[in-house]
Amino acid sequence: MSQQLLANLALHVVLSPEEQEQVLSAMHRQAVNKRTVLVQPGKTERHIYFVDKGCLRMFHTDTDGHEHNLCFFPENWWASDIASFFKAKPATNTIQAMEDSELCCFTLFDLENLFNQIPKLERFFRILTQNGFDMFQRRVTSNLSLTAEQRYLEFRRHYPGLEQRINQKDIASYLGITAAFLSMMRKEKNL
């Protein structure tokens, strides 16, 4: 399971075998059951998670108690409430397992130590954060200028194969429409 994490890091930085060892020794493993809540609004998020197996979701609960899915984290995604984690301030969103999942996790303390030991990891997390930024910026612009159908097609491109693993309600919540509307749209448009 560590191989997947190392392969992910290798996307942006080249680590020596010693540096790979340092990363792995700072890492904790965590297996969680479906529906386990990892991050809660109001609590300071102490971990960043790399999804080795399974899938997590991040959602926002509005003042009426409705949940809005912001993001899914299937295999090879890094999950955290970024602002809460890196600034050690209370999270605004919830992160929950959608399936039984296996995670690699790092505390902020461990990660800051790794940044000191292996400064090029800053590069990895800079690029990771840029990609996350890109994704969120696209969500803002998609909500402003794409139709529900276009957003649905974007979701399928963005998360290949995920549709078969999660329920319609969760997809609809991500798209900002009702499950009934999603179902109707798919039938009508033959999607």
Added chain:
Amino acid sequence: MSQQLLANLALHVVLSPEEQEQVLSAMHRQAVNKRTVLVQPGKTERHIYFVDKGCLRMFHTDTDGHEHNLCFFPENWWASDIASFFKAKPATNTIQAMEDSELCCFTLFDLENLFNQIPKLERFFRILTQNGFDMFQRRVTSNLSLTAEQRYLEFRRHYPGLEQRINQKDIASYLGITAAFLSMMRKEKNL
């Protein structure tokens, strides 16, 4: 004008006088008139801008040709279409000067060179990107769960003093409401 940029970098990294010199020699200065377009959708964004004086805005143009303000960049903000700049791919948004502005700018080439010369700058841009991420994530959740009035108050907290400098139409576009509704809300609620 370079002092403001160095003070901004000093928020997250400590640079030696030599390193400060390296940064300044990689930097270009640019003075632009109000309404100058710096980044255009479909074109690859070649610069990242630090606003020394003035204010820029980033907006998205929807398929009906309507502009939606995503972000303002007054003094001491860094402006770029992050994904376009760092990945050298076509921008999806426009960045335009809202006032006559003075900018410090870097090309991706210059910045990548600086990252090699001064690896701790990776740290600065990691943190900068995290903050941008945080801001966009908050915009997504605000749109989902705050009222127009709450979003307006958040705008005022987020951009102190900016309201007096830009027009109501631009604020309304940022909030996702019409200028008439903004004006009515301010009158009714005595905001």
